[in-house]
Amino acid sequence: MKKYVVNNTQRNFIDQQPLRSGAIKWLFIAGFIFSLSACKKSTDDVTPQTSTGTSTAENQTVNDWILENMQQLYYWNDKIPANPDKTLTPDKFFDSILNKYDATTNPTGDRFSWIEDAATLTAGLSGQSVTTGMEYNLYLRASGSTDVIAQVLYVLPNSPAQLAGVKRGDIISKVNGQTLNTTNYADLLYSGGTSFTFGLAAVSGTSLVDTDKTISVTATTIQENPVFLDSVYTVGSKKVGYLVYNQFVPGANGSNAGEYDAQVDAVFSNFKAQGVNELVLDLRYNPGGYTSSSANLASLIGKGISSSKLYFREEWNSTITPELQKEYGSSFFIQNFLDKSQNIGTNLSRVIVLTTDHTASASELIINGLRPYMTVTTIGTTTYGKNVGSITITDDSGKITWGMQPIVFKSFNNAGQSDYSTGFTPNIEVDEPLNLLPLGDTKEALLSEALNQIAGGTTNTRRSSVTGNTLPVLGSSIQRKLGGHAMIRQLKTLKL
Template sequence: MKQHVVNKARRASLNQVFKQNKSFVAVALLGFIGSLSGCKKTTDDVTPKTTTTAASENSTVDNWILANMRDLYYWNDKIPANPDTTLSPDVFFDSILNKFNATTNPDGDRFSWIENDANTLTAELSGESVTTGMDFNLYLRGSSGVIAQVLYVLPGSPAEKANLKRGDIITKVNGQLMTTTNYSDLLFTGTTFTYGLGTVSGTTIADSDQTRNVTATVFQENPVFLDSIYTVGTKKVGYLVYNQFVRGANGSNANEYDAQVDAIFSNFKAQGVNELVLDLRYNPGGYTSSSANLASLIGKGVSSNKLYFREEWNSTVTPYLKQEWGSNFNIQNFLDKPQNIGNNLSRVFVLTTDLTASASELIINGLRPYMPVTTIGTTTHGKNVGSITIADETGKIKWGMQPIVFKSYNSLGQSDYATGFTPNVEVDETSPLLPLGDTNEPMLNEALNQISGNVAGGRRAAVRNPFIQMGSSIQRKAGGQSMIRDIKSLKL
């Protein structure tokens, strides 16, 4: 295929792409337990159209998609030479992806996706969505039944007001038992839900008469869920549950969530914290500016002169980006943070699951060259690539897309976690789920035992969940498993 180049006519459009999105970069959403393909459409167009009109509209959108993908897609050299631009935009987008195949294309694309509403996508990437305010894991019940176990409930949310709590087992929705064929429609369609609760005894799940009525609403999630300080012998242990890398609320420029994290570490420093447990078990990613902020509060001996991570873009757009924004356009250094506690730390513990992804994995990968990082839990998701949100600056095209555009590397040139980080100590969440922050909760308890030295040979046997997990509501979030990178350093 002839090498594609960024021509003059496209340069102004590319500049607008970065500016209109505040120049952020994200790793794309993984389809929820295989129910979503590489592209997704949020609603169906219910307005009847003639075949000719539909084909014309498809062509307009598809050619817009194609132009951007040929410039920016990480695998732009794999795009077909003459794709069918009469297809519906979601189908067309999927048709030009360099799709992952474990056998024939293990380095292919698992994460690019497209939405038919760019504005909704942008809001959700900042933590605002229509939600009940809780997240849950899904497990098989027998051969075809399904249950949902609540992982956490957001303060002030409809779910909290309905008295739902971490560990609750949902077996029914609106009076229907959940199965492998109906659970998706029951849990993710509509806004009004009556949840029927169940109980767990060992590996047995029983239905109960208890119900909870919840109506989903537009809700802004604060990613800073919990912070505590524990005393373990002579150690002061800081603990932070952080569920998404988001700088501030949707539409806010105050970076209030980053400021809240700064304040927590200021307190850690004042209280003499000398061990840190960072709980990222439910953190699917987010803004890498927030990831850099957090890493800069933790890293030992880090400063704005030291590399946190760098990006590798395709050979088409890299020369253009270097010309426009300088040779360091793809570099993210640490920040100089007076709240940094790194000098008091000899290591950091990170609690992980398969929901720990992208910007969370960036923390692990980015800190490892500077200090020991001990992971406790289960293997992380494996997202070392990123994407930008692309929307039409004219507003004529309503679609928004998240194509993969770069791969990330730490200061040692390492990016070898596409299959996730295997935990140093394997511990699974088991029923009943204890409250987050409870020192008997298995994952936190393991970290505290590691700190106290109360482990044989430096580690204990793995604790495993007896139920078969099918997926999680966290994977359905826009920006789930995401790395959203500000490019303010590109002099916009």
């Protein structure tokens, strides 16, 4: 029987797409130049660097491995070309056989599959990367301008960026003494260098003004803990639990302990002990991850759920489905909720989810999976739109050093719904402003609106008059996170 080895680090299927540091320069040049009006990622954004120094015979060996696996497992395997060019380098070959997304001609096509160095792939999916420890959005400095700014969205605790004094809301206009613009920003930010001197700008009225302030930061290898912030607020008679969760990752790279899932459990144990009866789940910067962690979080929130209730089911291609059914039974395609003693669903009438276009995949799975069981109110902007999931495929012999993350299934909730490929439109639209307050600040735009709803605000009506950021969007560092915009299922060896 053929054996397909799938990533069995600590996850289930995630909705992530990695963008590793070594590929960043190419990725951002390819991805951002033609996407000046949206942060959404194209296939080009996740193509790894071309391998060099390999012979045509070596390429063909790798490409045979790619093709065999993709013909068996790829969700759109019926769209693979009959006679693909196996003389291409593996990255280009992989790209050549995808059912590529096109907004006009193929709007349900593939925006998410990618191929990567296997070791880098597994590390990135666990939240480990070489980074300064901050994430940011990129904008044109003004409509029609070629100047670029980076607005810091959040900074990891104890990271080089935080230790150097970088804060959420800081606006970077220069890197290493050079003003960022559409020609040089990719080289300055993503050339693979690790030493940066950031020049800051400030908001003055309706304008951005450069300042004399600079901050020097050196990037290093960081393991990101996705459990970013949790708080409990009192609003009238309500106890409001608030969790900022930035990636669906069970544990650190190389760990099998599931320590991050355990931290989420501990947060909800505290919520339960404090009598939390309203929940605000902040997924605005969460691009996805492992479905196992998504199921864990959903099981802490769901109302009237148990391990006998379906969280989501998977639809695989018609080639592999009967084989999987025969080998593993129908339960292979089913993810039920988990029985969690820390579940607070009994005390909740709804969950409020804060969203942006960085909210993707396993994050959207939370929204879709909980909707049949309770009211899910979304506040923010439209989510990314990823209702498909992937697995990690590597060569167990070690002879092939590539790893693939192809889309292999589509997800459906208990009501049979999977209609969010263009994202979830928020119930209450609130744009983040150019002046960002700290996450967790009760005056911060999205959280403030959530607390207003809890205090008795008019449902689906925005109270806040905060003006959103109207600068043209160029891209985001979140797009390059490995596993970004991903829903990944962790599987052990499949024997077919």
